[in-house]
Amino acid sequence: MSGVTIRAVTKRYGDNAPVLTGIDLAIQDREFMVLVGPSGCGKSTLLRMIAGLEEITSGTISIGDRVVNDVPPKDRDIAMVFQSYALYPHMSVRENLEFGMKLRKTPRAEMDRLVAEAARILGIEEYLARRPKELSGGQRQRVALGRAIVRKPAVFLFDEPLSNLDAKLRVQMRAEIKKLQHRLQVTSVYVTHDQVEAMTMGHRIAIMHQGKLQQVGTPLEVYERPSNLFVANFIGTPPMNFVRATVGDGGTSLQARGFVLPAPAACREALAARAGKIVVAGIRPENVVDASRSTRGATAPLELVADLVETLGDEVVVHGRQGEDEIAFKMDPHNPPELGARVPVQLEIDRLHLFDAETEQRIND
Numbered sequence: 001m002s003g004v005t006i007r008a009v010t011k012r013y014g015d016n017a018p019v020l021t022g023i024d025l026a027i028q029d030r031e032f033m034v035l036v037g038p039s040g041c042g043k044s045t046l047l048r049m050i051a052g053l054e055e056i057t058s059g060t061i062s063i064g065d066r067v068v069n070d071v072p073p074k075d076r077d078i079a080m081v082f083q084s085y086a087l088y089p090h091m092s093v094r095e096n097l098e099f100g101m102k103l104r105k106t107p108r109a110e111m112d113r114l115v116a117e118a119a120r121i122l123g124i125e126e127y128l129a130r131r132p133k134e135l136s137g138g139q140r141q142r143v144a145l146g147r148a149i150v151r152k153p154a155v156f157l158f159d160e161p162l163s164n165l166d167a168k169l170r171v172q173m174r175a176e177i178k179k180l181q182h183r184l185q186v187t188s189v190y191v192t193h194d195q196v197e198a199m200t201m202g203h204r205i206a207i208m209h210q211g212k213l214q215q216v217g218t219p220l221e222v223y224e225r226p227s228n229l230f231v232a233n234f235i236g237t238p239p240m241n242f243v244r245a246t247v248g249d250g251g252t253s254l255q256a257r258g259f260v261l262p263a264p265a266a267c268r269e270a271l272a273a274r275a276g277k278i279v280v281a282g283i284r285p286e287n288v289v290d291a292s293r294s295t296r297g298a299t300a301p302l303e304l305v306a307d308l309v310e311t312l313g314d315e316v317v318v319h320g321r322q323g324e325d326e327i328a329f330k331m332d333p334h335n336p337p338e339l340g341a342r343v344p345v346q347l348e349i350d351r352l353h354l355f356d357a358e359t360e361q362r363i364n365d
């Protein structure tokens with residue numbers, strides 16, 4: 001059993017301010033965990049600490065039952081795949097796959113069997129005699145994956161392995177890695193800054209920002225119930241709309257700059273305690289519904305002025321304006337509004353996400 005347990009981990013480079021603080025994360029055996037967050041938030045640092053490539057300033061990291069803080073990388077039973085592939089250019093694909101096994105003195109027959117198996121799984125059998133420079137980016141990335149597979153590690157670690165690939169290949173490879181992980185049933189930690197990659201690949205995703213874990217959950221949990229403004233804004237495309245509003249008397253209304261909304265029934269109690277205070281109300285574009293579509297739950301009517309219309313094919317994203325507030329929503333592509341037209345919409349009030357304007361933490365359940 002090889003979960004990865006991260007307890008109260010902090011990382012500081014030299015005398016600089018810490019780049020990671022108070023990281024607690026329990027990755028289950030066979031789980032596919034994605035670490036996601038903007039550039040510089042500390043994803044690679046955390047992954048490299050799991051790998052043993054970076055010292056842990058404080059706290060512990062365990063693989064299975066064993067604390068590995070002082071275990072050298074080669075004894076951690078992990079395999080890591082990087083963005084840069086890190087293949088040896090002067091060696092053939094076969095030699096690249098065999099390299100680590102030769103160091104570990106794996107018997108020839110076993111080596112041949114593992115290479116054949118990995119090459120078959122990844123569809124690179126025809127390229128075993130080629131050098132890396134004779135391969136496309138996607139084929140090179142498969143070789144890098146192959147090198148990880150032949151190790152039969154307890155844990156796979158991936159650091160943005162797809163970011164050198166073009167958009168189409170990236171989508172294809174992300175499906176392949178997901179299937180591969182399902183087939184091999186190896187605990188995996190996957191780093192990306194791409195929230196779509198995170199949502200589509202992870203059993204659970206851990207969202208990081210400025211060296212801190214913001215939220216850990218299944219893709220749907222973090223989408224439907226983001227625990228703070230950062231997560232709400234980071235997950236979802238087009239992003240959630242945000243409107244600042246003052247809580248009305250008794251917590252029954254939300255007074256935005258140019259309009260008033262009824263508060264969701266479920267959070268009136270929580271809001272009553274905040275009467276007169278500012279909150280941030282978030283609503284996803286799919287919960288702003290033009291008059292021609294059906295709605296769910298309680299709704300509030302609003303009229304938006306179409307500022308920008310983006311055609312995506314299956315739908316258009318309309319950026320509507322109401323006073324100083326911008327609200328994006330989706331419409332039928334065959335019936336887009338004229339720029340400047342007034343579009344009546346219904347806001348699905350029960351789908352509002354409410355955040356404290358100061359602490360940026362979620363208010364409603």
Ligand SMILES: Nc1ncnc2c1ncn2[C@@H]1O[C@H](COP(=O)(O)OP(=O)(O)OP(=O)(O)O)[C@@H](O)[C@H]1O
Nearest residue numbers: 013016019037038039040041042043044045046193
């Ligand atoms: N060797 C180092 N010495 C000092 N600071 C470092 C070192 N490596 C990383 N950092 C700093 O630590 C922070 C986290 O870096 P890290 O590489 O973990 O970010 P990241 O989330 O992987 O970002 P990206 O998406 O750009 O790869 C950054 O502020 C970075 O400048």
Ligand SMILES: [Mg+2]
Nearest residue numbers: 043044045159
């Ligand atoms: Mg990184």
